[in-house]
Amino acid sequence: MSRRLKQKTKGHAGEAASRAVTLVAELAGWFRKSARDLPWRRTRDPYAIWLSEVMLQQTRVETVIPYYERFLRRFPDVRALASAELDEVLSLWSGLGYYRRARELHRCAQEVADKHGGVFPAEAAELRKLRGIGPYTAGAVSSIAYGRPAALVDGNVARVLARLEAIEDDVKSTAGMKRIWSVAEELVPREEPGAWNQALMELGATICTPQSPACLICPVRDACSARAQGRERELPVVGEKRASPRVTMVAAVVEHEGRFLFARRKEGGLFGGLWEPPMVEAKTAEDAKASLCGAGVAIEAKLVEAGRVEHVLTHRELDVLVLRARVDRPWPLEAPTTAPYERLAWMERGAEGVGVSTLARKILAAAKPEKKGAPRSKKARA
Template sequence: MSPRKRTATAALPPPVSPERHAALRGPLLSWYDRNKRDLPWRRTRDPYAIWLSEVMLQQTQVSTVIPYWERFLARFPTVKALASAPLDDVLSGWKGLGYYTRARNLHRAAQEVVERFGGKFPPTAEELITLPGFGRYTAGAVASIAFGEPAPIVDGNVARVLSRLFEVEGLPGDRDREATLWALATELAKGERPGDFNQALMEHGATTCRPESPLCLLCPVRDGCFAYRKGRVHELPPAKVRAAPRKLFLALAVWPHAGTLLFARRADKGLFGGLWELPAVEVDEETPEAEAVQRLSSTLGATLALEGTLDSVRRQLTHRDLTLRLLRVSGGPRPTKSAAFQELRWCTPQEAEALGMSTAMQRALDAVLGHGVLGGDAPAAPAPAKKKAAGRTTRKATGG
């Protein structure tokens, strides 16, 4: 059993009077009934389907999530089906969404729901938050939407709405600010239809009380918004300063043999944790190819020879500017295990389709196959050391 997660007791903000409570909840619920988007997870009260949507929507746009949600549910229609599925199948079904820790936590939480709760989700946020991957927001969303518990939620959209309605100061992430927002959300969740009200707050922030160009003239609670009254809508909340993405360079071993390539499964923690890849090591931008191959040899416990540089693949992740250098190698004997990876496997391209692989690594594999490395195993032309590859495939992504 996972240890129970605890949250600090927040100091209450100025109390929400009954009159203000009613003046905010009623209009927002009526506005939601008229204006809510027709999203597939809003047509069900199945806690499994609702939970899946909430996890997928973290860091991912609604338009992207809808087809993934539908395909994932078709593949794993119940929490028991998800719990019994191999992790590789789950990661494969998640391919392209990024932030793969979400998928691993989904799998672990499904198994705990089956083991601890007989395959039925507990109906309270207090119990849900003990499951892997369930933070305070996810627990509140599932408890309120699926079970009607008056549990609060605060995500980016809700935080923006409450910051403006109540003129809450402070930068995103500030402890006092977060405590105030959660306390306000707790008060406002009390009343009829708590799940719909929480969704109304989120919908209002996503479509009307937007970060830029907010539609204040269409706001149903404009008259009760402190920031609007004082002309501070564009000041609240203040923008969070984001650090520039860190440049990260990985050298990948492209090792063909008899129609297969060598794949490795990473450790569960860290970037692309638990996913499959062409075996990779971190290098510097100016690391010579020969030195990169030496590092790959040491990592795999095999003697490798550089046959040539195939390509470079770039991916823009949220916190990293990633460059994958594809180095065609040969060697022997062929390894079947390595202390640096959970597992090694020689796979055909068709077999690799079933592996849980990040979008970045899938693009790398696509580039490798585009060079025809499995067509007779003919080596590529050797590239001089330190020379950057001329060909470059560039993609943008949120989570790899």
């Protein structure tokens, strides 16, 4: 390599390092003054930080806060969570969605309690070995709780870095995500890495937003390559989302003197571990009754149509025909022997103390008898 080329390369490296220092300083100063006061930012407890990061996955901050606070009141440390029954964990999680997170949360707590003496490892590489902890959560716990210089990338961070560096790869592609992670690892500082990571996430959540970035008040606007090129609204590149399939289901709401027939799904799969009025994929009441019987849930009652409920999940849309029936006496229940259910029980509508999904509550609401004189609702929307 010629002397001139070496000097040029060294110059570029120096410019990049100087830019990184400026970025860190500007963003850190802005974060100290402008950061939202969120409960998980008032602690360095790795358990509390881990809990918040799991809850915040694909869920809005304002939705998470009350769940987070209730969880910490009931399970103040990882041993308390590890020793709890899964039904209680799912009950406290009910309504937060993405219930696989709650099951993985419980298993991870048990692993930390059993294999690590109730203490989360400090290094991101060790955290990633735990059940349900991926690179993002590992980076968050390691940097925020322990001050390790570990990078992290979530949707907000990916968007910020794609604009700062004018990255043209699809940020959801393998190549795009590899590039984003490389930038994140280059930028994370050794001093206060947790504050830097939180600042990146805060910037993406409040200023560098998907549709209308507020560039005029952005603390790092002068270092943003996308803004310099006039492409802040074009980036990041995100591939088209696939259309979700529509699935038709039938749910049976059977009542006896204020108690309802509930079925608990086997762990794994859709709504795993949760209780609900028995529900199967079917198009008609007759098909549903046969399918339920085949799944070990024999409905000994005449079912009448009560309404419909639509419910949107991440990868599918559910159209649920709701049937209801009242019985004079509850029949003995035997444990189902085939999927999707593993237990049956008569419970009050609220099903206190067990996990019940938002969809199940909508189904129960749709099956309520109509008041006299009230207009008939043809469909209850999710």
